[in-house]
Amino acid sequence: MVTLKQIQALDAVVREGSFQAGARILHKTHPSVINLLGKLEDQLGFALFDRSGYRTTLTDAGQAFYQRSLRLLDDHVALEDLARHLGQGKEARLRIVIGDVTPLTETLQVLRSFAALHPQVQLDLGFENLSG
Incomplete structure (x- = not known):
């Protein structure tokens, strides 16, 4: 082995x-x-x-x-x-739900930066239609 x-x-x-x-x-x-x-x-x-x-x-x-x-x-x-x-009690997964009124480009840039700084955290992204 x-x-x-x-x-x-x-x-x-x-x-x-x-x-x-x-x-x-x-x-x-x-x-x-x-x-x-x-x-x-x-x-x-x-x-x-x-x-x-x-x-x-x-x-x-x-x-x-x-x-x-x-x-x-x-x-x-x-x-x-x-x-x-x-x-240390830190969360290993972060769930984020993005709505259709959320500025997508800016939000994804922030999430990319977060993922680069915290590679141990699994990002779980969702999308919801909030405008009805």
Whole structure:
């Protein structure tokens, strides 16, 4: 089973460009990161890295796996944010009903700004005909 620690190690090595630099930002030893990613490669059945050159680079399969793993890391961060907000008693969903007399362009601009500032809040928009 692929673990979050393995994905985080993969991300650190790719972003930093080497196993040693990746280990440093993870506050782990260089051999422990090599071991962690070696086990991941064994589990996957393919090499993530081309180790033949001076710099550590991803194989084509490694690149495809890494790109997909970034979504998992983003989801992990979003889940932690949601848990923190729920723990603070903050609402995770906001329902807004827009009437036909509401200035739509301005309202949508405000909602876009709100969503950008509060990505953990799910906006649930509705529309009602109020003019009769």
